[in-house]
Amino acid sequence: MNAVPSSGIRPDKLKHVEESLANIREALLSLRYGSIAITIHEDRIVQIDVTEKKRLKPN
Template sequence: MMNVDNREPLFQEVFDSLKEAMAGLRFGTVSLTVHDGQVVQIDVTEKKRLALKPKR
């Protein structure tokens, strides 16, 4: 098991990556994949909202 003090740089890296992933995201999801208590992957899915014109 990893010492909590040794995880601090990893937490900062995850936090920085999350901020970057969310910076330009208006609609969508950010998903974390965790293995053995550590974040190993960040997935970003962006949704594009389209304005539909009403039918006449």
């Protein structure tokens, strides 16, 4: 169970962050080579970009 920080973070913001972290975790688990970029707008995560690289075996 996650405790609410004593810094006074609003419960709705904390829920948004937890949901965003779950999405980032899912992207990390499915990615072997590549990158993940997180876009934040007005204090909220609004976009997660996943760029996957495909490694080709030489002939």
